[in-house]
Amino acid sequence: MISQNNRPVFINLFQIKLPVAGVMSIAHRAAGVFMFISIPFWLYVLQLSLQSAESFARAAEIVQSNWLMPVYVLLLWSLFHHLLAGVRYLLLDIDIGVEKPLFRQTALAVLVAAPVVVILILAVAL
Amino acid sequence: MSRQLSGLKAWVLQRISGIYLGLFTLYVSFHLLMNTPSGYEQWSGWISSLPVTLAFMLAIGLTLLHAWIGIRDVLIDYIPLAGVRLVVMTLVGLVLSGCGLWALLILV
Numbered sequence: 001m002i003s004q005n006n007r008p009v010f011i012n013l014f015q016i017k018l019p020v021a022g023v024m025s026i027a028h029r030a031a032g033v034f035m036f037i038s039i040p041f042w043l044y045v046l047q048l049s050l051q052s053a054e055s056f057a058r059a060a061e062i063v064q065s066n067w068l069m070p071v072y073v074l075l076l077w078s079l080f081h082h083l084l085a086g087v088r089y090l091l092l093d094i095d096i097g098v099e100k101p102l103f104r105q106t107a108l109a110v111l112v113a114a115p116v117v118v119i120l121i122l123a124v125a126l
Numbered sequence: 127m128s129r130q131l132s133g134l135k136a137w138v139l140q141r142i143s144g145i146y147l148g149l150f151t152l153y154v155s156f157h158l159l160m161n162t163p164s165g166y167e168q169w170s171g172w173i174s175s176l177p178v179t180l181a182f183m184l185a186i187g188l189t190l191l192h193a194w195i196g197i198r199d200v201l202i203d204y205i206p207l208a209g210v211r212l213v214v215m216t217l218v219g220l221v222l223s224g225c226g227l228w229a230l231l232i233l234v
Contacts, residue, residue: 009206011203029196032193039193049166053167056170093141
């Protein structure tokens with residue numbers, strides 16, 4: 001029999017004051033959830049883009065539509081934050097950046113770099 | 127599925143799929159920047175070449191696997207009621223499986 005686990009669990013993110021690596025970590029999760037939710041949308045766009053020349057034009061229209069821009073910006077941020085945080089986790093796995101000053105600095109770097117990359121892309125694209 | 131995909135195995139799969147997806151994202155981004163398809167012909171021609179189709183199939187499959195492991199971890203943390211969690215996890219699993227079949231129909 002597994003004994004009842006009575007340790008307290010408190011994961012209310014609005015009441016916990018997280019350290020910078022914690023903020024980066026929860027943002028990595030949130031970014032993953034955003035991209036998960038968008039999977040069916042991108043499959044639909046991919047399907048449209050490959051069916052015919054007319055549906056390709058429709059897909060191009062959707063990808064360039066202005067009212068979806070906030071969603072695209074959020075997903076672009078999600079992609080870069082998730083990717084950079086993921087690379088950081090892989091480096092931690094091979095014992096790079098585990099010690100305290102670097103551990104926090106890389107977490108902060110990921111938090112700052114993702115929005116900067118998004119702004120740069122928007123500046124070039126628009 | 128959840129029973130087999132847990133612990134060390136899930137940890138390893140999450141990293142292998144993450145590495146592939148990171149490299150795939152870079153490859154597709156650079157390709158689209160350097161050879162932006164001018165229209166339907168070029169775009170569908172690129173996707174339907176065998177290596178690219180296979181790379182996309184693998185990427186979509188690994189995306190669904192990566193999403194399953196990640197969402198499963200989030201649900202385990204945030205849904206304490208085992209019954210509710212099981213229902214939500216089943217729904218997520220069905221949606222991801224459906225997406226996998228859909229992707230096959232799109233790419234084949």
